[in-house]
Amino acid sequence: MKRWLAISAGVAAWVTLGLVPAFGAIAGAPHDLSDNGYSKAEICIFCHTPHHSRIAELDIKLWSHKTTVGPYQLYGGGLTSASTPVGQPGKNSKICLSCHDGTVAVDAMGSTIGDPVGTERINEGQWAAKPGLYIGTDLRNDHPVGVPLTVAAGKFKIPTGGSSGGMKLYPNNVSGDTVECASCHGVHGQTAFGKYLKVTMAGSALCLNCHIK
């Protein structure tokens, strides 16, 4: 009994002191903003709230971040070189762009009870030193999102596999569905691939999951 208590205390202290990750992949990863000096020392609340979510703003589960309204300058002026229309970013891009386009403060989070403003956009303050995180609203120099992928021999295929639910087209990962930020990036699961990528960039495996080259 005495030994059990001692072991329990040891394990508990270990967890309490953060010597081992108490939770899954988001804790301690870049999307864990609980220790970035914002008003909430929490993790989930930056994107999700258990009550009064902003689902009317953006149809994302228990959404609690103020949603970007763009507007965006589209890749290729709205047309790929193969003349595929590029639309406005879909909801599975807007969840990301609500921080990463720099129009809404990173800490502009909270339920519909209130109108969160936040203090710091992703091109300001502590984030200014990490310019790679700032996508902006000019998407002309970024891989297109909101663009449908149509399966075509020798050109495009449906992505398969990968972490965080796998690479996919939205909504159903079928031909004609669109590429969005979340096609390549999984917001919750920082992986060994970095940048929340779902598949490794070694050998450009991620790119070649859709592009037949």
Place this chain on the structure above:
Amino acid sequence: MRRYVGGWARVVLGLALGVSSASAASISGTDHDFSGEGYGTDEICIFCHTPHNAKTTNAYAPLWNHGSSTATYTLYGGGQTSAGTPVGTPGAASKACLSCHDSTVAIDTYGSHAGSVHMSSLSRGFAVVGPNLADDHPVGVAHTAGTRYKTPTGTKLYDGKVECASCHDVHKNTFRPFLRMSRASSALCFDCHGM
């Protein structure tokens, strides 16, 4: 020394698990203490419980004394999570809470007292859940431990489902608002979610 070690272990364990090791926390003086609100009584328990002639319709609400809601609820995800798990109507361990928090029944509708103060008339925006549950974490939804979800330790399931009382403890406000665990580092969320 042995007793000291044991006590210390419990304190540390309590901190780690986000549960209070003290038993001092009580409903008295919390937002669930309506004894000073002029609701026709200076009692605390009476709003939900009566020692006699109680309603026995809710297994998770012993000696129930509050007016019961008959609201029709709009369910989260239209009755289904994105993973395809059915979301049912709120179970007993949610209905007790919603008897005030859906705001269809007045807070002071207890026993034979005809209430008049609905939650929506107070400046308690966040606490007013309403009958629209589409913007709230699902309740009445089965929890299956696996790769996505863990078996909760600090929170709890009712008949295998997540209900209001899974996260909230109506009687204790150690972790506001009446939470079973701390929200620091989202510990409460991660008690089930394996993110």
